[in-house]
Amino acid sequence: MDPRYDKSLYLPTTREEMDRLGWDRADIILFSGDAYVDHPSFGAAVIGRVLQAHGYRVAIVPQPNWRDDLRDFRKLGVPRLFFGVSPGAMDSMVNHYTANRRLRHDDAYTAGGRHGARPDYPSVVYSRILKELYPDVPVIGGGIECSLRRVSHYDYWSDSLRPSILAEAPMDMLIYGMGERTVVELARRLDAGENIKDITDVAQTAFLTDSAPDPQSGDIVLASYEDCRRDKSLQARNFRDVEIESNRMHGRRMWQATGGRYVCINPMLPQMTPEEIDASFDLPYTRYPHPRYKGKTIPAYDMIRHSVNMHRGCFGGCAFCTISAHQGKFIASRSKDSILREVRQVTQMDDFKGYISDLGGPSANMYGMKGRDTERCARCVRPSCLHPKPCPNLDNDHSRLLEIYKAVDAMPEVKKAFVGSGVRYDLAMAPSGNPRTDAVNREYLRQLIARHVSGRLKVAPEHTSDEVLDVMRKPSFELFHRFKQLFDKVNQREGLRQQLIPYFISSHPGCREEDMAELAAITKNLDFHLEQVQDFTPTPMTVSTEIYYTGIHPYTGKPVYTARDEREKLAQRQYFFWYKPEARRDIVNSLRRLHRPDLLKALYPGGVPALAEPSRSYNPNFRHADAPRHRRTDADGNADPRGRDKGEGKGAARPTGKRNDRKSKP
Numbered sequence: 049m050d051p052r053y054d055k056s057l058y059l060p061t062t063r064e065e066m067d068r069l070g071w072d073r074a075d076i077i078l079f080s081g082d083a084y085v086d087h088p089s090f091g092a093a094v095i096g097r098v099l100q101a102h103g104y105r106v107a108i109v110p111q112p113n114w115r116d117d118l119r120d121f122r123k124l125g126v127p128r129l130f131f132g133v134s135p136g137a138m139d140s141m142v143n144h145y146t147a148n149r150r151l152r153h154d155d156a157y158t159a160g161g162r163h164g165a166r167p168d169y170p171s172v173v174y175s176r177i178l179k180e181l182y183p184d185v186p187v188i189g190g191g192i193e194c195s196l197r198r199v200s201h202y203d204y205w206s207d208s209l210r211p212s213i214l215a216e217a218p219m220d221m222l223i224y225g226m227g228e229r230t231v232v233e234l235a236r237r238l239d240a241g242e243n244i245k246d247i248t249d250v251a252q253t254a255f256l257t258d259s260a261p262d263p264q265s266g267d268i269v270l271a272s273y274e275d276c277r278r279d280k281s282l283q284a285r286n287f288r289d290v291e292i293e294s295n296r297m298h299g300r301r302m303w304q305a306t307g308g309r310y311v312c313i314n315p316m317l318p319q320m321t322p323e324e325i326d327a328s329f330d331l332p333y334t335r336y337p338h339p340r341y342k343g344k345t346i347p348a349y350d351m352i353r354h355s356v357n358m359h360r361g362c363f364g365g366c367a368f369c370t371i372s373a374h375q376g377k378f379i380a381s382r383s384k385d386s387i388l389r390e391v392r393q394v395t396q397m398d399d400f401k402g403y404i405s406d407l408g409g410p411s412a413n414m415y416g417m418k419g420r421d422t423e424r425c426a427r428c429v430r431p432s433c434l435h436p437k438p439c440p441n442l443d444n445d446h447s448r449l450l451e452i453y454k455a456v457d458a459m460p461e462v463k464k465a466f467v468g469s470g471v472r473y474d475l476a477m478a479p480s481g482n483p484r485t486d487a488v489n490r491e492y493l494r495q496l497i498a499r500h501v502s503g504r505l506k507v508a509p510e511h512t513s514d515e516v517l518d519v520m521r522k523p524s525f526e527l528f529h530r531f532k533q534l535f536d537k538v539n540q541r542e543g544l545r546q547q548l549i550p551y552f553i554s555s556h557p558g559c560r561e562e563d564m565a566e567l568a569a570i571t572k573n574l575d576f577h578l579e580q581v582q583d584f585t586p587t588p589m590t591v592s593t594e595i596y597y598t599g600i601h602p603y604t605g606k607p608v609y610t611a612r613d614e615r616e617k618l619a620q621r622q623y624f625f626w627y628k629p630e631a632r633r634d635i636v637n638s639l640r641r642l643h644r645p646d647l648l649k650a651l652y653p654g655g656v657p658a659l660a661e662p663s664r665s666y667n668p669n670f671r672h673a674d675a676p677r678h679r680r681t682d683a684d685g686n687a688d689p690r691g692r693d694k695g696e697g698k699g700a701a702r703p704t705g706k707r708n709d710r711k712s713k714p
């Protein structure tokens with residue numbers, strides 16, 4: 049039978065499916081905030097398949113209804129070992145709300161893209177329900193929400209400092225980071241009869257305890273949650289310690305007092321070996337959504353169904369990014385054979401038309417990279433191997449990646465293999481000290497541009513101001529200029545008309561309105577009409593978020609200016625759209641206020657033409673006063689730049705919290 053319709057090929061999601069497998073009960077039941085897509089990019093499928101490969105019976109309850117009589121939490125009965133809860137692939141608050149805290153109207157991880165299939169903070173909501181129903185069964189949390197909320201953290205959506213999620217969700221333990229090895233270890237120990245309360249030594253777990261840390265142990269004792277609430281500088285210092293320790297090859301255990309108890313965080317495991325990561329990717333995924341969705345579109349799946357992820361981890365250390373806090377700084381790379389096996393699987397899919405949409409990873413071109421001297425890496429405390437300057441110990445040789453591109457290109461079923469993930473051009477352009485490697489890296493960039501771009505190459509300079517870029521831990525904009533020259537040259541030589549699409553962020557800590565005005569002038573001069581732009585969203589556990597909350601840089605202790613007010617943020621954002629007539633009036637007024645006639649001339653060299661009526665979106669004074677807190681947004685989650693948000697007024701969405709009778713109030 050076609051794997052899209054054969055339920056027996058999937059982990060069971062109903063009592064009936066369990067019965068057909070002849071199970072009286074499952075060993076482990078996973079509750080997930082995402083739809084169940086049996087694909088290695090979806091966390092619940094990965095954890096389920098890994099446990100299954102170790103002989104456990106695993107069932108999944110995707111997107112349980114938390115607002116009715118809770119039948120979804122009862123329907124599969126009680127597992128023999130434990131319940132697992134996860135919010136899904138994204139932090140639920142990023143999934144639900146825009147950077148301006150407006151409610152999104154869709155959810156890419158739900159069948160039909162429908163909004164409302166998960167609560168805010170699902171890990172908290174699911175674990176509270178499970179503990180109410182089954183107080184004696186262990187509940188173990190995992191996924192991005194647990195990873196990024198494992199210690200006290202700033203929560204942008206409630207605008208408050210929250211304690212570790214363990215203090216708010218009654219789970220027995222959480223697993224942070226990529227959880228395959230940890231979850232198997234926990235299952236094995238629970239299966240051997242150990243009590244979850246006695247398991248305190250498993251790497252990449254955290255739990256609440258009444259025991260205090262041993263002062264002789266060498267463990268790190270962070271400032272308490274309560275002290276951090278009183279003194280923001282302590283929160284900033286905590287963050288620095290947590291980031292350093294989490295990015296070390298062999299980190300130390302950490303403790304944080306919270307509410308009269310201690311959160312104990314065991315260190316992260318070293319990155320997976322190629323054999324370990326291959327074993328996870330080579331499991332018998334069908335690569336399709338479960339038949340229960342009857343072929344409905346799941347937008348996030350549609351994006352990745354013809355793509356292949358080649359590695360995990362990122363050593364870029366961008367200040368606003370959470371990847372290293374979740375996946376680690378060190379790169380775990382799959383073997384070439386495992387990658388090619390998956391590419392072959394993709395080519396056999398019914399709807400494959402010859403195009404691999406992405407040969408990528410968290411950063412497309414970090415595959416196979418590590419330090420030349422691993423002993424040095426083992427002692428290293430740098431959160432980034434690229435900032436402030438590329439580390440001389442980093443082996444940035446792109447030949448392994450080129451080999452894979454070539455092998456995929458040689459497959460007769462593949463017409464083109466694109467690179468859709470973000471490329472760190474600075475990594476490929478960084479002089480390695482070895483002429484052969486430098487030549488390979490130049491060839492990599494040429495191959496990338498000539499053969500692996502689907503018409504538009506997305507790159508992320510993020511800003512044009514070097515001061516802002518320094519806060520972001522990104523390289524100088526000068527490198528983007530050089531990369532663009534190369535891009536244009538290769539396109540010209542190959543007779544291609546491809547576009548370079550740069551990503552930029554406004555309102556990032558360190559960025560002032562004038563920096564955005566300069567960004568507009570500089571990108572205009574480069575002939576860009578920007579599309580891929582974003583307001584900074586302070587997600588938990590990033591340097592940028594800590595600066596946003598504390599007002600100081602965690603590493604220097606120095607104050608950093610940050611736009612916090614919606615008016616300031618809109619004033620910054622408007623510069624992205626200098627070319628739109630409806631934005632012009634506000635920009636002109638702002639530049640006059642900033643006394644920057646030079647920028648006014650740069651943006652509108654022919655003089656200021658007749659000004660269009662200001663739009664609500666562009667006029668911070670107008671918008672700010674009466675805007676409701678949650679409003680609908682466009683498909684990208686941004687306020688409609690042409691004017692009113694869609695869905696306002698009659699029939700507009702209410703804030704999720706008002707609809708969710710079980711919404712968590714951490």
Ligand code: SF4
Pocket residue numbers: 363418419420424425426428429430432433434439440441442443
């Ligand atoms: S020594 Fe260099 S290459 Fe190794 S982890 Fe540190 S910064 Fe990265």
